Amino acid sequence: MGNIIAIVNPKGGSGKTTTALNLAAGLTRYSDISSSCLIIDMDPHGCATSSLLGKMDGEVPSRTLFDVLRGAMTPHDGVTSTVYDENIDLLPSCPALESISRTHKVDRLKKVTDALSTSYGWIIIDTPPNMGFLTLNALVTADYVIVPTQCTGLAVSTLQQVADTIDKVKERQNVWLQNLGVLITMKDGRTDLPTDLLKQIKKIFPRKLFKTLITNNIKIEEAPSNFNSIYSYDSGCLGASLYRDWVKGELQRKHKALEKKKNEKMEELNISQV
Ligand SMILES: Nc1ncnc2c1ncn2[C@@H]1O[C@H](COP(=O)(O)OP(=O)(O)O)[C@@H](O)[C@H]1O
Numbered sequence: 520m521g522n523i524i525a526i527v528n529p530k531g532g533s534g535k536t537t538t539a540l541n542l543a544a545g546l547t548r549y550s551d552i553s554s555s556c557l558i559i560d561m562d563p564h565g566c567a568t569s570s571l572l573g574k575m576d577g578e579v580p581s582r583t584l585f586d587v588l589r590g591a592m593t594p595h596d597g598v599t600s601t602v603y604d605e606n607i608d609l610l611p612s613c614p615a616l617e618s619i620s621r622t623h624k625v626d627r628l629k630k631v632t633d634a635l636s637t638s639y640g641w642i643i644i645d646t647p648p649n650m651g652f653l654t655l656n657a658l659v660t661a662d663y664v665i666v667p668t669q670c671t672g673l674a675v676s677t678l679q680q681v682a683d684t685i686d687k688v689k690e691r692q693n694v695w696l697q698n699l700g701v702l703i704t705m706k707d708g709r710t711d712l713p714t715d716l717l718k719q720i721k722k723i724f725p726r727k728l729f730k731t732l733i734t735n736n737i738k739i740e741e742a743p744s745n746f747n748s749i750y751s752y753d754s755g756c757l758g759a760s761l762y763r764d765w766v767k768g769e770l771q772r773k774h775k776a777l778e779k780k781k782n783e784k785m786e787e788l789n790i791s792q793v
């Protein structure tokens with residue numbers, strides 16, 4: 520079963536961390552497959568880590584992904600529980616993670632997820648705002664990518680780089696990597712999306728745009744600094760219903776359809792190898 524999802528976009532402020540947190544919390548509540556979820560925070564800034572551990576004091580957590588990647592701790596020992604939900608665990612980030620990106624190795628995270636994947640139904644990887652080695656490590660081990668993006672000219676101009684990188688990783692290191700979809704975030708609720716930009720997104724990522732649109736919603740912004748997912752923070756707000764409907768509906772439907780396709784392909788390959 521392919522349930523490792525990397526949340527990727529080199530543009531900062533595109534809604535990666537917000538989507539990673541609310542996707543993970545949504546899957547623990549609404550997944551048909553499994554309610555256990557691990558978040559791996561690959562961003563040295565550690566915004567997901569701070570929110571999930573309920574601490575904004577900048578103190579480095581006692582166990583981190585950095586310790587695991589440098590071999591000072593086993594993957595299981597690096598995992599910590601979170602204040603969000605008993606079904607969400609975390610491999611925390613820390614600033615030193617940045618040094619891993621200078622080692623130019625792309626398969627270090629894969630060794631970690633290989634050791635942990637049977638313990639969790641879902642693994643969600645939050646990534647930094649660049650396409651460097653930390654993000655590449657996430658793409659090399661992921662089954663799926665989700666690309667959150669705002670629908671503005673500047674945001675759309677970074678998407679071709681994401682598409683090209685996914686293609687390269689598929690060619691070189693991870694043939695099974697699939698794009699689960701592009702999620703528009705922070706849409707202005709009062710205006711329609713610019714059709715020219717939508718056209719550009721669809722050209723870069725054909726048939727990949729989620730129909731769900733996440734609009735600007737103050738509760739979505741407030742929830743992480745209150746150490747809650749949007750569903751716990753205000754389950755009745757618009758932001759909660761947008762993320763909830765997406766996870767319950769479109770996201771899981773797409774995941775199931777792509778899994779089915781992948782399994783058929785794998786069976787075919789096995790048959791041709793016999
Ligand atoms: N739908 C939304 N409505 C309002 N604010 C949002 C929404 N999505 C994200 N934000 C806010 O926008 C900022 C950037 O989002 P974030 O998820 O941290 O982006 P990234 O991880 O890509 O840098 C954060 O302050 C976040 O709270």
Ligand SMILES: [Mg+2]
Nearest residue numbers: 535536562566
């Ligand atoms: Mg982030």
